[in-house]
Amino acid sequence: MSDRDPFILKLETFAALDEGDRDLLRDRCRRIVAMRAKEEIVQEGADPQVVHLVLSGFACRYKILADGSRQIVAFLLPGDFCDLHVFILDEHDHNIATLTDCRLALLSREDVTALCGRPRVARALWWSTLVDQAILREWLLNIGRRSAEERVAHLLCELLERLRNVGLVSADNSFKLPVTQGELADTLGLTVVHVNRMIRNLRDMDLIAVSGRQIMVPDVEGLKRFCGFRANYLHLERDRSRPDDALAESEAFAMRVD
Amino acid sequence: MSDRDPFILKLETFAALDEGDRDLLRDRCRRIVAMRAKEEIVQEGADPQVVHLVLSGFACRYKILADGSRQIVAFLLPGDFCDLHVFILDEHDHNIATLTDCRLALLSREDVTALCGRPRVARALWWSTLVDQAILREWLLNIGRRSAEERVAHLLCELLERLRNVGLVSADNSFKLPVTQGELADTLGLTVVHVNRMIRNLRDMDLIAVSGRQIMVPDVEGLKRFCGFRANYLHLERDRSRPDDALAESEAFAMRVD
DNA sequence: CGCGTTGTTGAAATTCCTCAAGAATAGTGG
């Protein structure tokens, strides 16, 4: 693995890791499992004692209603942890599944403990959990108060920024979105048919260009303006006012597990 | 303050605090501020270094769109922390305001550090953050995939259980809901008019009884069945399989801040 | 008592969904 691993890239968004931090991360993420598309990673009600980290591919969290309708409540992209909460909460309140073929790192309780022994890494894990929460709030706003067209556009803006952050967007602002329109519908609280029409609208307005599962955004600012996208909730700008050195010295946020 | 303080009740849902833990909590929550209804507690973009804890009254997190429409993304009830994340994230991505007159405890960075020095308290704070996240997921499902009638019913079920947990529900399953229908609409992604009609429907079906701002639920199981409410996402059952003593001994989850 | 906020209801407009069917695409086995 190289420094360009998505999960290291992602954690470095917030904490300026040193070589020791990175080595530890690489070392603890050595247990890797490959999964096919549309397989279950974690079932609701389960109490597994392993943390999953997406190395490549797309996965999602979702919930299902009795009538079979599904709500996807998070996209898990390369660099995202699936279930950091597993050591605190008693049981899973949602399912996690792959959307595409995935490579996942498996971390034991000891691995997480070791990672949390490093203040900067611990802080980065906390940060990653809190960003997940911020994304949930934004999605709630998206579904609750934006029109269907804006919802689709907003989700694409978010994916553009999140994927860019882990090096998965090319120079022309295009990225692979290996997700069906049905899955987008389950994410946005819409039906497949309507998502399809909204995507068509965005294409007709030249806000996006779709070829297969590749999305190209010709005018990023234009798309963001259209749906009122502001990236602040992703907290991708590391806070310069809180020097990492001071943090490291004070061993702030050491979170130890067992 | 007595052992019956809502915030202590809430934290005890998960961690079996001892007298020392409770004393520390009471001690650190001594700085109290009273606020009137509909005042701002935290503004988006701000970087305050104080954590707020609701002692009495209702508050909410919310986000606003450019066109003025609002989405409430969390209800903050007695015992809930408003902004535990403040020491990690650089800036607030949402606003927090009171809905009713409130009493809030103010915790400094040092207070939080002190609380996190106690493993059981630290774990309870983590737990409270993760439950907030679980509630966000359920709300997303609620808005994304349930009918308007079910949405209202589901929110009432959640409030019933959360308020019961902090001792604010009477024996006949009634509780005070000091929230306007407009605020419910902004929570559920609906309009005031429609919320009003849905409440009427629930009344007509005898699933709830409303008198002023008091809600009575004559048949709790019936209401839950109607909207498919399952309380598991609130994680109110402390996990008996993980003895607190072992936890305490191992100093698990000590989260230190500065 | 008067005034602003909140609750309530009706009717028309709009968004989004459902149903249905055909076209394109991807995957599979021969």
Next chain:
DNA sequence: CCACTATTCTTGAGGAATTTCAACAACGCG
């Protein structure tokens, strides 16, 4: 490499849920 099948995408038309607009009643507060 092709035929076959399943999944996904696309479009149309009609229907249902929800919103918008508008008006008035009820309530709470100074």
